[in-house]
Amino acid sequence: MTVPSVRGMKDILPPESARWAALEAAYLAVAARFGFREIRTPILERTELFARAVGESTDIVEKEMYSFTDRSGENLTMRPEGTAPVVRALLEHRAGLAEWPVRLCYTGPMFRHERPQKGRLRQFHQFGAELFGTDSPYADVEVLAFLSGFLAETGLSTVSLEINSLGDSACRPQYHRKLSAFLASREGRLCDDCRRRRVQNPLRVLDCKSDRCMEATAGAPSILESLCGDCRLHFESVEKALAAIGIPFSRNPRMVRGLDYYRRTTFEFVIPGMGAQNTVAAGGRYDGLAEMVGGKERIPAIGFAIGVERLLMLLEKGEGEGRAAEVFLVTSNARFLDEAFRWKMELIGRGVRAEMDYEGRSVKAQFRRADRSGAKAVVVFGDSEDARGAVGFRYMAAGSQEEITRDEAMRRLIRLTKEE
Numbered sequence: 001m002t003v004p005s006v007r008g009m010k011d012i013l014p015p016e017s018a019r020w021a022a023l024e025a026a027y028l029a030v031a032a033r034f035g036f037r038e039i040r041t042p043i044l045e046r047t048e049l050f051a052r053a054v055g056e057s058t059d060i061v062e063k064e065m066y067s068f069t070d071r072s073g074e075n076l077t078m079r080p081e082g083t084a085p086v087v088r089a090l091l092e093h094r095a096g097l098a099e100w101p102v103r104l105c106y107t108g109p110m111f112r113h114e115r116p117q118k119g120r121l122r123q124f125h126q127f128g129a130e131l132f133g134t135d136s137p138y139a140d141v142e143v144l145a146f147l148s149g150f151l152a153e154t155g156l157s158t159v160s161l162e163i164n165s166l167g168d169s170a171c172r173p174q175y176h177r178k179l180s181a182f183l184a185s186r187e188g189r190l191c192d193d194c195r196r197r198r199v200q201n202p203l204r205v206l207d208c209k210s211d212r213c214m215e216a217t218a219g220a221p222s223i224l225e226s227l228c229g230d231c232r233l234h235f236e237s238v239e240k241a242l243a244a245i246g247i248p249f250s251r252n253p254r255m256v257r258g259l260d261y262y263r264r265t266t267f268e269f270v271i272p273g274m275g276a277q278n279t280v281a282a283g284g285r286y287d288g289l290a291e292m293v294g295g296k297e298r299i300p301a302i303g304f305a306i307g308v309e310r311l312l313m314l315l316e317k318g319e320g321e322g323r324a325a326e327v328f329l330v331t332s333n334a335r336f337l338d339e340a341f342r343w344k345m346e347l348i349g350r351g352v353r354a355e356m357d358y359e360g361r362s363v364k365a366q367f368r369r370a371d372r373s374g375a376k377a378v379v380v381f382g383d384s385e386d387a388r389g390a391v392g393f394r395y396m397a398a399g400s401q402e403e404i405t406r407d408e409a410m411r412r413l414i415r416l417t418k419e420e
Helices: 016-033 047-053 058-066 083-092 139-155 173-186 192-200 202-207 212-214 228-246 308-317 332-350 361-371 383-387 406-419
Strands: 043-048 066-070 075-080 100-113 123-132 160-165 263-270 279-285 300-306 327-331 355-358 376-379 389-394 401-405
Touching: 016 100, 016 123, 016 139, 043 047, 043 083, 047 058, 047 075, 047 083, 066 228, 083 100, 083 123, 083 300, 123 139, 139 228, 139 263, 139 279, 139 300, 173 202, 192 202, 192 383, 228 263, 279 308, 279 389, 300 308, 300 401, 327 332, 327 361, 332 355, 332 376, 361 376, 376 383, 376 406, 383 389, 389 406, 401 406
Parallel strands: 327 355, 327 376
Antiparallel strands: 043 075, 066 075, 100 123, 123 300, 160 263, 263 279, 279 300, 376 389, 389 401
């Protein structure tokens, strides 16, 4: 009996793996344009890091982390999110990361023991970015512009930006008291988890996705009404800068964060009409996190994370499935296999994605495979064409085939990459 994969863990096979690689390359290219450099942190971290950073009362720490004690007696956790490890690395290697502001980006797997569902697995992947060293609202807008630009390059045209402010240590306690009083009057209408959250972290009740709690908190006071002067000015400056560079947005005063380290600006890019699972990317400012994980000073920071599985799922219908080949080489009999294979290797060396059939299938079957591959052009090596020193050449979109010299066929195929 074959040993199956672990529940909630997924193999990524071709051709899907090619889409993953292309998306990751596109993300890192946009990141580089904005001055973000890649960081790669370990999958395993000390459990204490996430208990401090994420918050001991969060579902992630209480219910979802993959934690264990190793043979040395250390408590270790497979990272459930990417920000805390990056902050830990920043504090540990600060001297080697140049002067402020420091811009870092990452890609990789995260792990949470959640109920597996479409677009949400126990091993899931994120693209993320963190900007450290400035509390300027322009830094917030730079990060939003980076994220907006990347999503636009993927072709995701229906996404919209929602923003909010969570205040800071000066004004949030007053809002907590106001929100707590409101929630106490509706305690009987809240779910069991939210009754507990109401005492430990009332802000997180607004993040509950159950219909029961959303209805109970519909009239909750807005945090935007409780912002202190500095937080209000910061939020207004973010909105003004977004408008100035033409990034549309809307306020969402109910948007909070399940993680305790967020302050001031918080944001989500969402797909309207998709219900509770409509978020493509999310993030915010977390100026106090460095101190929470043991840093000696406050380090202002803002960042985001993108769920890769969710993004690919949304792009599925718009993405071409034929990234495996631009050219398909068809052989009418076995004597042309050597030549076709030489063409394939030459085309690949010149940057053209080429494919052929090795198994001696019929010409008709090879054309069907070429069509399924999404190839733009097909070259046919046949007896009659070979007798005249030529090959058959078909642009698949046009559907008609002509006979041309081998040199002309190769020139046309090389031009394919320049037309993308």
